[in-house]
Amino acid sequence: MPSPRTLGTVAVLALTLLFVSACAPSPEQPDPQTTEAAPTPTTPAPEPSSTPDPEPADADDPTCETLIGEAVIADFESYGWTVRAEPFYIGGFEVPGGLRCVWADFEGLAGDHGQMFGWAEISESDASQSQDELVSQGWIREDAAEGVYITESPDTAIAVDENGFGMTYLFGDGWVTFADTKQGLLLIEWPAS
Secondary structure, eight states: OOOOOHHHHHHHHHHHOOOOOOOSOTTSSSTTTOOOOOOOOOOOOOOOOOOOOOOOOTTTTTOTTBBBHHHHHHHHHEEEEEEEEOEEETTTEEOTTTTEEEEOOSSSSSOOEEEEEEEEEOOHHHHHHHHHHHHHTOOOEEETTEEEEEOOTTTTTTSTTTTTSSSSEOOOOEEEEEEEEEGGGBOOSOOOO
16 A cells, blocks of 8 residues: 555646646647746857848849849749859959859759859940950950940850850940840849839
């Protein structure tokens, strides 16, 4: 026969369990009026970091996520593509502050699947020198209402659009864009309007 002390302990435990289960709402029908107090933390709160939060991107500076439209990015991501940001080059000249974005499956097999887009501010003299350099290397110049197109020669183009145009720069007033095909320039939405 159990001792009175053991019976008392069992009775207290049983009443505690009964009380706890009676007070707890059932998972099937939660009581919407019951509010729960926030749990008391058992570990000390982390010390504030001495590293400042990164500065938010300047709305005047493009990113790979703002250079082209959200729908285009969603399409690329549906293929499993990710983006890599790189400096913007025209031939051997790195345009200061420029951005070139390469969208591809960097984890997959190497190949010609991917797309490139770029944008940079450029001075009139740098634009003129860059255009002259590209044309001297066999690129083709086309003056248009929207600016000056400089397109790689079809004889050396690796990938072309439906009109036969490969990598192309479009020089405007104080800016230049780039895409791996001339039609690809139409996907660039920078500067944002």
